Amino acid sequence: MNRVFIKTYGCQMNERDSEAVAAMLRARGYRMVQDESACDVMLLNTCSVRDMAEQKAIGKAVHVIQKKKRNPRFVLGILGCMAQNRGAELLDALPDVDLIVGTQKFHQVPDYLDNLRAAQEAGAPIASTIIDIAEEADSQNTIREHVLEDRQVTAFVSIQQGCNMDCAFCIVPKTRGDERSRPMDEIVRECEELAARGVREITLLGQIVTSYGRRDYTHTGGVTPFVQLLERVNAIPGLQRIRFTSPHPRGFKEDLIAAYGRLEKLCEYVHLPLQSGSDRILRAMNRPYTRERYRQIVDDLRRVRPDMYFSTDIIVGFPGETEEEFQQTRELFEACNYDMAYVFKYSIRSGTPAAGMADQTPDEVKEERNQVLLRILEANSNRRNATLLGTTQEVLVEGPDRKGLGYMGRTRGNRIVHFAATERLIGELVPVRIDRVSTAVLYGELALTGVNS
Numbered sequence: 001m002n003r004v005f006i007k008t009y010g011c012q013m014n015e016r017d018s019e020a021v022a023a024m025l026r027a028r029g030y031r032m033v034q035d036e037s038a039c040d041v042m043l044l045n046t047c048s049v050r051d052m053a054e055q056k057a058i059g060k061a062v063h064v065i066q067k068k069k070r071n072p073r074f075v076l077g078i079l080g081c082m083a084q085n086r087g088a089e090l091l092d093a094l095p096d097v098d099l100i101v102g103t104q105k106f107h108q109v110p111d112y113l114d115n116l117r118a119a120q121e122a123g124a125p126i127a128s129t130i131i132d133i134a135e136e137a138d139s140q141n142t143i144r145e146h147v148l149e150d151r152q153v154t155a156f157v158s159i160q161q162g163c164n165m166d167c168a169f170c171i172v173p174k175t176r177g178d179e180r181s182r183p184m185d186e187i188v189r190e191c192e193e194l195a196a197r198g199v200r201e202i203t204l205l206g207q208i209v210t211s212y213g214r215r216d217y218t219h220t221g222g223v224t225p226f227v228q229l230l231e232r233v234n235a236i237p238g239l240q241r242i243r244f245t246s247p248h249p250r251g252f253k254e255d256l257i258a259a260y261g262r263l264e265k266l267c268e269y270v271h272l273p274l275q276s277g278s279d280r281i282l283r284a285m286n287r288p289y290t291r292e293r294y295r296q297i298v299d300d301l302r303r304v305r306p307d308m309y310f311s312t313d314i315i316v317g318f319p320g321e322t323e324e325e326f327q328q329t330r331e332l333f334e335a336c337n338y339d340m341a342y343v344f345k346y347s348i349r350s351g352t353p354a355a356g357m358a359d360q361t362p363d364e365v366k367e368e369r370n371q372v373l374l375r376i377l378e379a380n381s382n383r384r385n386a387t388l389l390g391t392t393q394e395v396l397v398e399g400p401d402r403k404g405l406g407y408m409g410r411t412r413g414n415r416i417v418h419f420a421a422t423e424r425l426i427g428e429l430v431p432v433r434i435d436r437v438s439t440a441v442l443y444g445e446l447a448l449t450g451v452n453s
C-alpha cells in the first residue's frame with residue numbers, strides 16, 4: 001500500500017516541488033515508483049498556466065479513476081497549481097479524488113497519505129476528500145529536500161515562491177500566492193550540500209527570481225539581493241555552473257548585467273520573457289517595460305557577453321492584438337535572434353484581468369501567428385547551431401543519453417550535445433568538438449588531449 005507514483009505537469013518549479021514531495025514521502029517510508037501501473041498512490045502535480053495544461057491533468061484523473069473503481073484502496077491525489085486554482089470545485093468533475101493539496105501545502109502530503117492509509121487499514125471507507133489549499137506562512141522554506149539519482153550532475157533549487165507582478169494574462173499570482181523568498185543562508189547551504197554530493201550545475205528557481213529577497217535584504221553598493229545571492233553561489237567550491245529561471249526584464253539593472261561579466265560560473269544563457277513586442281500590448285498586459293527598453297537589455301547583455309544565448313516566452317493573440325501589433329512582436333523577435341523560445345497562444349484564465357477584455361483573438365489567428373514565430377525560431381536556431389560546427393565547446397557531462405547510445409551534456413549556452421564518452425566523465429567539464437548539428441541538438445567528439453577517454 002505504499003508505492004507512490006508522481007506525475008508532474010508544467011514548469012521546472014513543479015518538477016522541483018514533486019521532487020521535494022518524493023523526498024519527504026521516502027523519509028516517511030513510502031516507496032517512489034517509476035511505473036504507474038505498479039502504484040498504490042498516484043499524485044498528479046498540476047499546472048494551470050494555460051487551459052490545455054488543466055485539461056490534460058483532468059483527462060488523466062478521469063482515466064485513473066476507472067482504476068479506483070476496480071481497486072477502492074487506490075489513492076488519487078491532485079496537487080499544486082490546479083488544486084490551488086480550483087479547489088473543491090474539482091470534485092464536480094472528479095468526485096472520487098482522495099486528496100486536493102495546494103501549492104503552499106506540499107509538505108503536508110505525507111501526513112495526509114498516512115491518514116488515508118490509517119483509515120483504510122482500520123477498514124473504514126474513505127469518508128471524504130481531504131482538501132487543503134490554505135495559505136501558510138513560510139511555506140517557501142519547505143521545498144528543500146532533494147532526491148538525487150546516482151551521480152546526478154544538475155539540480156534545481158527553489159529560492160522564492162509566488163509573484164506580485166499581476167500580469168493581466170497570468171494565473172500565477174492566484175496559484176502561487178504572494179512573493180516570498182527563502183533566507184539566503186539556507187539557499188547557500190542547500191547549494192553547498194548539493195555540490196558536496198556531486199552536483200555541478202544549479203538552476204535557481206522562482207516565479208520572478210530577479211525580485212528575490214527585495215523585502216528581506218538591502219541593496220549593498222547598488223547590488224540587489226538576487227545578485228548578492230548569485231555571488232555567494234558563485235563562490236561555492238565544486239560547483240561549476242549557475243543558471244536561473246524565470247527572471248523579469250525589469251530586474252535587469254546594471255548590477256545583473258555586470259554579473260555576467262564577472263561571475264565566471266554564471267552561464268551565458270538567459271531566459272528573458274518578452275511576451276509581446278508591442279508597447280500597447282505590453283501596457284495592456286501590465287508588463288512594465290517597452291520594446292525599446294527590452295532591446296536595450298538584450299544589447300547590454302550581448303555587450304558584456306558577445307556569445308550570450310537567449311530564450312524567451314511570447315504570447316500571441318492577447319485580447320485586442322492587431323496584425324500590426326503582432327508584426328511589431330515578429331520584428332523584435334527576429335531582431336533579438338533568440339536561440340530558443342516558447343511561443344504560447346493566449347489562453348483565457350478565469351479571474352485574471354485579461355479574461356474579461358473585449359476583442360478576444362480568434363483561434364485561427366493565434367495559430368497563424370504562432371506558426372510565423374516558430375518558423376523564425378527554427379531558422380535562428382539552425383543558423384546559431386551552424387556557427388558552432390567545427391568549434392570546440394565546453395560540455396558538462398550529465399550521463400548516458402536516452403537511447404543509451406552514447407552520452408549527453410550541455411554547453412554553457414544550454415545546447416544539448418551528444419557524444420561518445422565513458423562513465424567516469426560524468427560530472428566533468430570536457431571539450432567537445434562539434435561535427436554535426438540539427439535544429440535542437442549538437443553532435444560531437446571528445447577533444448581530449450592527454451586524457452584517455
Ligand code: 5AD
Pocket residue numbers: 049050169170171273275313314315344345346347348349
Ligand atoms: N495564455 C498563454 N500563455 C500564458 N503564459 C502565462 N499565462 C498565459 C496565458 N493566459 C505564458 C507566459 C509565461 C509562460 C510561463 O506562460 O508566456 O511567461
